[in-house]
Every structure is written in structure tokens, then in C-alpha cells.
Amino acid sequence: MRYKKNRPEFTPPKARCVKPAEVRLNELMSAAEQLFLAKGVDSTTINEIVELAQVAKGTFYHYFASKNELLAAMGERYTAQFLKRLEDKIDTCKADDWQGRLCAWIQESIEAYADTYRLHDIVYTNHHHHNRTNLEKNAILEQLQVILENGTRVGVWQIAEPRITSLLIYAGVHGATDDIIAYPETDREHFIRVVLANCLRMVGVSEHQA
Structure with missing residues (x-):
């Protein structure tokens, strides 16, 4: 008598959640606002902004060429x-x-x-x-x-x-x-x-x- 091997059930990969551009922009600006108020503009790095916003650094440069452009949007x-x-x-x-x-x-x-x-x-x-x-x-x-x-x-x-x-x-x-x-x-x-x-x-x- 043959027994079927127990195989793990197939779990499809979760669909990647892509946030709308408006949401991403607001997240970046909100993160920058929090850091600028706490540390000042000059003391805040782009790395800190994207880390707090939980986005890739490339995402920042997709929307802004610099902190000055970010400030204008803010x-x-x-x-x-x-x-x-x-x-x-x-x-x-x-x-x-x-x-x-x-x-x-x-x-x-x-x-x-x-x-x-x-x-x-x-x-x-x-x-x-x-x-x-x-x-x-x-x-x-x-x-x-x-x-x-x-x-x-x-x-x-x-x-x-x-x-x-x-x-x-x-x-x-x-x-x-x-x-x-x-x-x-x-x-x-x-x-x-x-x-x-x-x-x-x-x-x-x-x-x-x-």
C-alpha cells in the first residue's frame, strides 16, 4: 500500500502593497517635518528622512532632486x-x-x-x-x-x-x-x-x- 507524502500547502506570495504617489509624498514630508522641527534642516540628512518614512532612498529622488525641493513642497x-x-x-x-x-x-x-x-x-x-x-x-x-x-x-x-x-x-x-x-x-x-x-x-x- 502506497502512502502519499505530506506536502506543504502552497502559499501564494503576498501581493506587494504599492502606495499611491500622494501617500508616499505625504509620508516623506511628514517624516521631514518631524526631523526638521527636532533637529533643524541643515542637521537632517536625506538618509534619516527616508528611514523615518520607511521608503527607499530612490523614492525620495523620484519626487525631489534635493532638500530644497522638498522644502518647497512642504x-x-x-x-x-x-x-x-x-x-x-x-x-x-x-x-x-x-x-x-x-x-x-x-x-x-x-x-x-x-x-x-x-x-x-x-x-x-x-x-x-x-x-x-x-x-x-x-x-x-x-x-x-x-x-x-x-x-x-x-x-x-x-x-x-x-x-x-x-x-x-x-x-x-x-x-x-x-x-x-x-x-x-x-x-x-x-x-x-x-x-x-x-x-x-x-x-x-x-x-x-x-
Whole structure:
């Protein structure tokens, strides 16, 4: 009588999991962000970035020619996340509440910048403040300008030059927030109330109307 030999069951090889390019990019940028915040850009190597992201070094060079290109992409991501944070805050107001939406934009601009200034300074060190036509700044300005234009359209305020007023509010809010970053003991709630009152006066809304 013949007995069949016990053969191990055949196990097909597992299919290799190929992540979408967007996921790989975000993993690389998130790993770089973590390392840059902890060690600084100059002290971080590409080898450390790919090791933390768990990708091959070739994958890094598939997307970026250098750390500078990576920083530029991180800057775009930072701006997109910043805009989304402002948009989410604005959308808590009624669609036709333009004064409320302006206040939400100003308040969240202060909060978001104060919360993320270290990453802001890293990704924008090379080009942000000296590039007077940078797309990142323009995207944030356009978001504010839409609020001012619509408020003028329905008579909440009268602004002859919404673009210029947007520039003044943007620069003022950004510059003022640098002060509470420099002096973290500042009462942030009081600071925001004062900034809001000044910005509303700029568009012609008095304190008793606010």
C-alpha cells in the first residue's frame, strides 16, 4: 500500500502593497517635518528622512532632486493646511454673515500662525518673505479679499479698494502675531479681541456695531 507524502500547502506570495504617489509624498514630508522641527534642516540628512518614512532612498529622488525641493513642497502643503484651517473656521458662520466671517478669518489666522510658526519659519525661510509675488501669500489674501468684497456688496461696510485693505489686514495680523510669539506670556484672548476691534475699525465697523 502506497502512502502519499505530506506536502506543504502552497502559499501564494503576498501581493506587494504599492502606495499611491500622494501617500508616499505625504509620508516623506511628514517624516521631514518631524526631523526638521527636532533637529533643524541643515542637521537632517536625506538618509534619516527616508528611514523615518520607511521608503527607499530612490523614492525620495523620484519626487525631489534635493532638500530644497522638498522644502518647497512642504511650503505648499503648509499653505494648503493653513487655508483649510481658516476655511473650516469661516464655515462655522452663516453664509451671509460677512462680519462674522471676517472676525473668524482674523481670529483663526492668529491662532493658526501662533500654533505653527516654527514650521512656517522652516518651510518659508528661503523664499517666502522676499518673494513679493509668492503664490502662498496670494492664496491667503484672496480668501480674505472675497470676504471684504462680499461684505461691501451687501452693505456691511464700504471698502473702495478691497485688495489694499486685504493687504493691510493680512500684514497687520501677521506682524501683530509675531509679538505674541515673541512674548508667549501675552493674554492671547485679550490680544485677539484688540486686534479684531482694530481691524473692524479699518473697514468702518465701530465697537458698538461689532
